[in-house]
Amino acid sequence: MSIFNEKIDRLKTSSVKWELTKEIYGEEDLWPMWVADMDFKPPQAVLRAIQNRVEHGVFGYTFVPSSTAEAIEAWLVKRQQWKIKPSWLLYCSGVVQAISAAIQTFTKEGDRVLLQSPVYTPFFEMINKNNRTVVNSPLTLINGKYEIDFVRFEKALQEGCKLFLLCSPHNPSGRVWTKDELLKIGELCLEYNCLILSDEIHSDIIYKNFQHQPIASLSDELSERVITLIAPSKTFNLAGLQASAVIIKNETLRGQFNETLKRQGFFTINTFGIIGMEAAYREGEAWLEDLIDYLQENKEFAFTYLREHLPEINCIEPEGTYLLWLDCRKLGLGDQELHNSLIQKGKLALEPGTKYGPGGEGFLRMNIACPKADLIEGLERLKKALK
Structure with a gap:
């Protein structure tokens, strides 16, 4: 099993992604796929180097x-x-x-x-x-x-x-x-x-x-x-x-x-x-190569899911990064209505495209750098919000 499938509880670690979501989006129990950090541990070499320095004291x-x-x-x-x-x-x-x-x-x-x-x-x-x-x-x-x-x-x-x-x-x-x-x-x-x-x-x-x-x-x-x-x-x-x-x-x-x-x-x-x-x-190179393979699988899964369940959403094919840029304009929703549906119906926190300036209207940004099970949860919530 891929190391990236490990579910790591990030609560009570001062995680912006997991602990400031309510403050930023105004609702409880939102699934966070907004800020661009990953839910994965870094390479063991990094953890080992830091631990050695800690032990020096x-x-x-x-x-x-x-x-x-x-x-x-x-x-x-x-x-x-x-x-x-x-x-x-x-x-x-x-x-x-x-x-x-x-x-x-x-x-x-x-x-x-x-x-x-x-x-x-x-x-x-x-x-x-x-x-x-x-x-x-x-x-x-x-x-x-x-x-x-x-x-x-x-x-x-x-x-x-x-x-x-x-x-x-x-x-x-x-x-x-x-x-x-x-x-x-x-x-x-x-x-x-x-x-x-x-x-x-x-x-x-x-x-x-x-x-x-x-x-x-x-x-x-x-x-x-x-x-x-x-x-x-x-x-x-x-x-x-x-x-x-x-x-x-x-x-x-x-x-x-x-x-x-x-x-x-x-x-x-x-x-x-x-x-x-x-x-x-x-x-960290070997770890990075494994990460890219895992993100590729997450990306392909998300594309397949969206084509099947939310074909009105056009996902821009990313050539790099772990972010999906979702074109939701065919849904015919205004940005506030789109936001409200995500928060209130789907209980899902995504980045609104309007944050990215002119041309971002009608878009959403989704972070897929998470275990596949978490990605599935997010996609299911997206479907619930917009279907």
Whole structure:
């Protein structure tokens, strides 16, 4: 039996997914398939490394050792064929913190920051909270697949955008951008002198027949104009350890970003974040391969179930991530009515598409990184809510 079939009780562990659902959705006894974390234990190597550190028993000030950077370097070469240098790495407690720090570093208040909706909610939040101006170049859904409207994208860049937030792979749809698409993005951003901030937190969970390409790896010129964000949090279910890495080849840009972190009083990441990140990247590959196989099975089961029981819902085929982006527009329900049906009839908590900006209306996001039995429970509740 797969290790991912194990049912783990996450109550009384301060789990956002399982213990804040009532606070966020306003109802008791909801089945949580909303926030993007997994209900799986990380690789044994990670648990073992953390336990060894616990047994040592002293938790004083800690720095990130060179061995961590070497583990990240080796991982990126093997998994993504991207050769970086350890000197390009900085660290943050999370990708969202890094997004905010990059906006503060490379733009001024009032500057235009470009994104492509529907997209990860904190993109909007970090631009707005830092008093910058959101410029949106919406993605286009064509035959069940999101495409970039490059005419619209270039027009947005012509408005004077200083920074472009790229979500690669794309959250919420799971789209894995092709090399040609990324090169076109890079060409236009270089032409209009727009820095690229590439959130690649989902880049390790890629389904077979697809390949993630770090945009910074595609040319020497691009590598100097891209800030790449990665973390073990989605890949290995380590979000609670608060550890991410920022990859900046350009020494001037890296120094500027580091100065922002210093102004914020940031010194280092959590001791267990350092240990967990290094252990995951050094010894977690076999576990990850098994995970991807399990998620593939969950994805196929969900697609089959929806075709049989809820054919009005069009599920966008994810090429990466453990998220399903459900197109519910054929049901003819408004977003509030859709939400109410899920909460009151199905007792199911999913992410409403409206959270992801223009183009998210009529959609839902479902997290399938759970034991198959839990997935079945969620699908049954979805059917009860919408059938």
